[in-house]
Amino acid sequence: MKPARFNYHRPGNLPDALALLAEHGGAARVLAGGQSLMPLMAMRLTRPEELIDINRIDELKGITADDTAVTIGALTRYTEILRSEVIAAAVPLLAEAIRHVAHHAIRNRGTIGGSLALADPSAETPAVCLALAARVIARSAAGEREIPIDSFFHGLMATELAEDEILVGVRIPKRAASARHAFLEFARRRGDFAQAGVILAPGHTGVPENRAVVFGVGATAWRSSALEGAMGRNIADDVYAALRLEVAAAVEDETADYKARIVTTLAERAMARLA
Known part of the structure; x- marks a missing residue:
């Protein structure tokens, strides 16, 4: 099958993406890695009228750390997480879980933010972020907020994200060197x-x-x-x-x-x- 007709947008920065989302609201879907959204669209299980491709927004990519936590941008690919020395040292449980995500080709394109926003109950990423007491960072044209992972998932592919919000990152507490999992x-x-x-x-x-x-x-x-x-x-x-x-x-x-x-x-x- 082929997706239903939609309008395609490819903003170059986050303010433009947020403006598009504010304009179109529930009629829009955000495209990150596309490894789950595109098959759903092809099977017409979801039919967005507007597709907002955020892949050009560099500020949503990368891994940073401070004394207490690691912050991962929503567009960070699984392969980048697996190669990260910061992740290996600070949250090795995340890397272990992501090794189980699909296959290498999928991990090359799939993103941590896309998986969290989709909230598939069988996916490793939402589950491991729940185990790690992560906080989801969401942003809209009105501002930014952090959502505790315990209150983020509402049900089958349903989350706390509002229609005008984009998941921009996730903040995960560092685990002690002696911590087991x-x-x-x-x-x-x-x-x-x-x-x-x-x-x-x-x-x-x-x-x-x-x-x-x-x-x-x-x-x-x-x-x-x-x-x-x-x-x-x-x-x-x-x-x-x-x-x-x-x-x-x-x-x-x-x-x-x-x-x-x-x-x-x-x-x-x-x-x-x-x-």
Whole structure:
């Protein structure tokens, strides 16, 4: 299939892009890497009247760091993140997760901002940013705001972003050098969307709370209170029973038992890595 007709815009700077978005609002979609949006348009699952291509906006690219956090521009490609020494040293969990994103050709074009804005529940990037207590940076013609990742995802491919806002970056707290983590996912083939995944990020100096994320299960990635409460202590069977109930609440269809078995197995293996 081919996309429905649309008007194409390619602004050269952020103010022009924001002006276009303010003008067209809900009739517009923002194009970053296009690795998810273009297939959706080709299948006519989304039909924007206006397409705003932001790829010429250099200020949305790059990785910077200060004493406490790493800031990644929305147009930063996955391959750039994987090659970054800053990411490898400060947030290695992010690099580990991105290695599981699709295939090399997709990682060459795909962007961290595009994945967060799309909010696919099976995608690694939204899930790992949730595990890392990231903050999403959004900007409109009226100004800029930071959105805590815990309140950013509203549901299936729905986020806190307003119609006139562009996701311009994400700020991720640095993890302590001694901080441990575990990332596991199950997919039928390497590069396929995950059918389920589990991420464990025990608390550390920058983010003192334990964070455990389940993705590919339900309308969005979500934090598991059962796993967060179990990190750092001996695991009893009731923890995994509670986890299965969380999965059942997230799925609510005939795949719930299947998903619960996968998630429980991944969680057991992830906990073993932290032991």
